[in-house]
Structures are given as C-alpha cells and as structure tokens.
Amino acid sequence: KQEVTQIPAALSVPEGENLVLNCSFTDSAIYNLQWFRQDPGKGLTSLLLIQSSQREQTSGRLNASLDKSSGRSTLYIAASQPGDSATYLCAVEDSNYQLIWGAGTKLIIKP
Amino acid sequence: NAGVTQTPKFRILKIGQSMTLQCTQDMNHNYMYWYRQDPGMGLKLIYYSVGAGITDKGEVPNGYNVSRSTTEDFPLRLELAAPSQTSVYFCASRGDWGTEAFFGQGTRLTVV
Numbered sequence: 001k002q003e004v005t006q007i008p009a010a011l012s013v014p015e016g017e018n019l020v021l022n023c024s025f026t027d028s029a030i031y032n033l034q035w036f037r038q039d040p041g042k043g044l045t046s047l048l049l050i051q052s053s054q055r056e057q058t059s060g061r062l063n064a065s066l067d068k069s070s071g072r073s074t075l076y077i078a079a080s081q082p083g084d085s086a087t088y089l090c091a092v093e094d095s096n097y098q099l100i101w102g103a104g105t106k107l108i109i110k111p
Numbered sequence: 112n113a114g115v116t117q118t119p120k121f122r123i124l125k126i127g128q129s130m131t132l133q134c135t136q137d138m139n140h141n142y143m144y145w146y147r148q149d150p151g152m153g154l155k156l157i158y159y160s161v162g163a164g165i166t167d168k169g170e171v172p173n174g175y176n177v178s179r180s181t182t183e184d185f186p187l188r189l190e191l192a193a194p195s196q197t198s199v200y201f202c203a204s205r206g207d208w209g210t211e212a213f214f215g216q217g218t219r220l221t222v223v
Contacts, residue, residue: 004153031209043115043201043214051209089153097208098169099144101153 002027002094006102014110015082021075021105023090028068031093035064035075038087038104047088048075080109113137117202117215124192124222132187132218134202140213142205143185145169145177147198148217154201160185192222 003026013019023033032051036044048057048064050073056065063076077084087106091099118133136143141162146154156169160179174196176188185204189196202215 009151034212036214041217043216044203044212046211046213049211091154093209098156098159099154099212101155103151103153 002030002092002100004090004092004100004102006088006090006105008105009103010106010108012108012110013080015080017080018076018078019080019107021077021088021107023073023075023102025071025073025092025100027094028071029095030068031095031097033064033066033073033090033092034099035062035073036089036091038089044089077107082109082111085109115202115204115213115215117200117218119218120216121219122221124189124220126192126194126222128192129188129190130192130220132189132200132202132220134185134187134215135183136185136202136204136213137183138204138206138213139182140204140206141182142207143179144203144212145175145185145187146201146203147171148201149198157187157200189220194222196220197222 005024034049035047038044050057050066061078066073087104089104091101115136144159145157148154155171158177160166200218203212205212
C-alpha cells in the first residue's frame with residue numbers, strides 16, 4: 001500500500017531564506033506527483049505537477065524535483081516571503097489513478 | 112471562472128441527522144472526488160466518480176453516499192450523522208487521470 005510522508009510537520013524560517021520541503025513515498029510505481037498549497041479555511045491550490053518521466057518542474061520561485069527510484073520529492077522555495085506561509089501538501093498518483101496524500105508541512109515565514 | 116463550488120461552508124449537525132454536501136464544477140471535468148481532512152492527517156478519499164452515472168468507493172466510504180447524475184454535480188450524502196464524521200470535506204475535480212486537480216473551498220462539518 002502506498003504511503004506518503006512529509007517531514008517536517010512544521011517549519012518556521014525568517015523571510016528571505018531559501019527552504020526545502022520534503023515528501024517521500026513507499027512505492028515507486030507512480031504516474032505523477034503533485035504539490036499543493038492550502039491556506040487556512042480555504043481549499044487546496046495546485047502548485048506543480050511532475051510526471052513520472054520528469055525530474056523537475058519550475059514555477060516562479062518554486063522548484064519541485066522527483067526521484068522515483070528513491071521515493072522522494074522536494075519542493076524548493078527561493079527567497080521566501082510572508083505570503084508563502086501556508087500548509088504544503090504532496091500527493092502521488094498511484095497505479096489505480098488515485099491521489100495518495102501526505103499530511104502536509106505547515107510553513108511559517110517570519111517577517 | 113467559478114471552478115469547483117462547495118456548499119455549505121460550515122454546518123453543525125446533531126447526531127442522527129442527515130444532510131447533503133453540494134459540489135458543482137463548471138470545467139466539464141469527468142473525474143470528481145470527495146475527501147475528508149482530519150487534523151494532522153492527509154486527505155482521505157471517500158468516494159469518486161469517473162463520469163456521469165459512475166461512482167465508486169474510496170478509502171473511507173462508510174456512512175456516506177454519492178450520486179453523479181450530471182457531469183457538473185457530485186453531491187455527498189450523510190444519512191445518520193455521527194461524531195466521527197466531524198471533519199473538513201473537500202470536493203475536487205480533474206479532466207483526466209494524470210492531470211491537475213482543482214479543489215473547492217471545503218465544508219467544515221461538526222457533529223454534536
């Protein structure tokens with residue numbers, strides 16, 4: 001059974017720092033991996049989607065990498081801003097076309 | 112551009128009451144999903160649908176029912192509310208497997 005883990009559960013850093021969020025999964029047979037952002041009291045917003053054949057995707061200050069063989073993905077946020085404060089979730093799409101979710105990393109960027 | 116719309120945003124139910132959470136999308140997506148999110152946990156799939164008239168159980172379907180009579184709508188029904196169903200519920204849609212998922216803003220449900 002696919003399991004997705006995100007470590008750390010919470011992270012607090014000063015504004016301007018570059019940071020990395022981690023996502024690991026137990027079964028490398030995935031179709032893709034997606035990173036989402038969740039703001040308090042709101043829904044989830046898709047940030048990046050990496051197909052299983054890709055190694056990374058970039059959007060603005062965000063860069064996500066995927067290493068299927070080791071079961072890992074990282075989300076790199078450059079020059080963090082207070083507006084980046086949110087919970088970040090990763091999800092893998094398994095062989096049954098379902099999204100399996102991590103519990104998220106709550107990120108706080110201190111001004 | 113509405114995307115995925117869920118109603119209501121908040122609801123308090125008494126044990127044993129029933130209710131329907133509404134979800135509608137205007138993107139002509141085939142795939143629709145209902146998830147629940149409990150504190151500190153990942154999203155758990157309740158039910159999903161790959162097209163009008165087709166629904167299937169997810170990981171935690173007990174106590175819930177769904178229907179998909181149109182492409183746009185995917186309501187979730189709670190028949191006999193229990194405290195264990197206190198959670199935040201999210202509806203999502205996407206055009207096909209392997210594509211980006213779009214989420215509604217969620218329904219915070221409390222059963223007392």
